[in-house]
Amino acid sequence: MQNYSSRLLEEAVNEFSRLPGIGRRSALRLALHLLRQDESRSDALGNAILRLRGNIRYCNRCHNISDEELCSLCADPKRDNTILCVVEDIRDVMAIENTSQFRGVYHVLGGIISPMDGIGPNDLNIESLIVRTETEDIQEIIMAMPATTEGDTTNYYLYKKLKGKVPAISAISRGVAIGDELEFADEITLGKSILNRIPYEKLSD
Amino acid sequence: MQNYSSRLLEEAVNEFSRLPGIGRRSALRLALHLLRQDESRSDALGNAILRLRGNIRYCNRCHNISDEELCSLCADPKRDNTILCVVEDIRDVMAIENTSQFRGVYHVLGGIISPMDGIGPNDLNIESLIVRTETEDIQEIIMAMPATTEGDTTNYYLYKKLKGKVPAISAISRGVAIGDELEFADEITLGKSILNRIPYEKLSD
Structure with a gap:
């Protein structure tokens, strides 16, 4: 149990460390980083997070994340x-x-x-x-x-x-990655790429 | 240049990726994670960040981070x-x-x-x-x-x-870490630990 000497710091560390891939040590590093930055930087981060979850919408047609009823791709x-x-x-x-x-x-x-x-x-x-x-x-x-x-x-x-x-x-299609030597492809991928071979005339560049 | 299909998402990714050790790919993962969570979770994170930078204080005496004029250690x-x-x-x-x-x-x-x-x-x-x-x-x-x-x-x-x-x-003091074998200590550390040797009777457990 760490003594953070500040409830505000502890809260920020707790919240950061709930994110995937961020442990308590990284969370503390992030919080201390924000404290060293200009206040406008952490305001920007905090507000971007609040706006993201509060205002985000999903495209009515394709369920892509969108700011409008239809996403930019569907529109x-x-x-x-x-x-x-x-x-x-x-x-x-x-x-x-x-x-x-x-x-x-x-x-x-x-x-x-x-x-x-x-x-x-x-x-x-x-x-x-x-x-x-x-x-x-x-x-x-x-x-x-x-x-x-x-x-x-x-x-x-x-x-x-x-x-x-x-x-x-x-x-x-699945198979050997472009640029890979056969000897470095794993055997399952290589096996599948033989089973699922494509007529040469149909192979596109 | 990525097309994020949402300005809100792009803003959140931009802000996350300004943090140390977080690239654009991780930033996107964090933002999408928040979108999958209950809104109260991202509210808690966003507000903790805003409160941290806005309200944090430093101990008047020792400059430790503190919520009061004197930190809990000084007090x-x-x-x-x-x-x-x-x-x-x-x-x-x-x-x-x-x-x-x-x-x-x-x-x-x-x-x-x-x-x-x-x-x-x-x-x-x-x-x-x-x-x-x-x-x-x-x-x-x-x-x-x-x-x-x-x-x-x-x-x-x-x-x-x-x-x-x-x-x-x-x-x-600096020297061989407790529990380490000498053969695994780097030579500079080992050399210093010989130069800075301590009289045995002064060695504490």
């Missing part, structure tokens, strides 16, 4: 609304946007099916995805789940739910 | 006011308090002399330390600086300033 007339990419959370939207390889729209599940963590299909934005297949003109759904057991389970569940509702359902 | 009648331990910052006060080996009082310099970082004696609470030697009945000053070049420089500067003003000036 963009240049996006192709017939191709829909299903992802686990908003970080995946950002990762895919950073590739500049996808011009369609998204659907954010808000998680992934994980019985170990007690997360089932009903905890995710799957019902609204089904509704979208019925109300929008979607030609293809790309499932961009992580390459994990939970990702596979979610892919399988989504495929069963979506089959017949849209002309095409695909999943992102 | 404690059971502490020995004749032995004063000089430390770099409040974390060192906590570390020494955790040992339960010191019953005197402290003086927090608020930093350490470091020409590389542009920190000189005038940036530290040294003048008020001199004043304490003149107004309080101090029998011994223990300098508890880190075992670094900056710590050595600060020790030397303090010693020159304090010499003759108090009956005794000491520095905490």
